[in-house]
Amino acid sequence: MSEAIELPKLRADLVDPNDLPKLWPQLEPLIEEACRWSDGQFSVLGVVDGILDGRFRLVAFFERDKVQSARVLTVSEFQTRKRILEVLLASGTAMREWMKLEHELIAYAKAAGCSAIRMIGREGLQKALTTWKRTAIVLEREID
Numbered sequence: 424m425s426e427a428i429e430l431p432k433l434r435a436d437l438v439d440p441n442d443l444p445k446l447w448p449q450l451e452p453l454i455e456e457a458c459r460w461s462d463g464q465f466s467v468l469g470v471v472d473g474i475l476d477g478r479f480r481l482v483a484f485f486e487r488d489k490v491q492s493a494r495v496l497t498v499s500e501f502q503t504r505k506r507i508l509e510v511l512l513a514s515g516t517a518m519r520e521w522m523k524l525e526h527e528l529i530a531y532a533k534a535a536g537c538s539a540i541r542m543i544g545r546e547g548l549q550k551a552l553t554t555w556k557r558t559a560i561v562l563e564r565e566i567d
Contacts, residue, residue, distance in 0.1 A: 436482070480497070496511065
């Protein structure tokens with residue numbers, strides 16, 4: 424008897440900037456939500472500008488033809504020459520499902536010459552990212 428394999432219900436696509444207008448009605452609320460969680464670090468306009476000028480890449484996770492979630496990515500290079508794929512924003516549903524597509528994110532990172540993937544998010548994110556390790560905490564202090 425063969426072993427059952429659980430396939431992801433989602434498919435991940437790197438969104439071509441030219442397709443942004445067509446997908447925008449589904450993407451806008453997801454990007455707005457992620458920007459709200461960024462505590463002012465990102466704005467919808469800034470994200471769109473980054474996608475259009477190539478600084479950011481947008482990955483959409485589809486269930487059939489409906490966008491369920493989205494990730495905004497960029498590659499950062501440090502003085503040590505270490506390149507890291509950074510997931511700047513993440514929003515949407517079915518997080519456990521999109522983590523089944525982690526191998527695609529890893530393949531994209533490797534193709535971009537990256538040796539690691541970094542994501543900063545809410546504490547609950549750590550529960551879903553079971554293959555990731557916590558390397559730091561982010562502290563912030565508002566000043567006048």
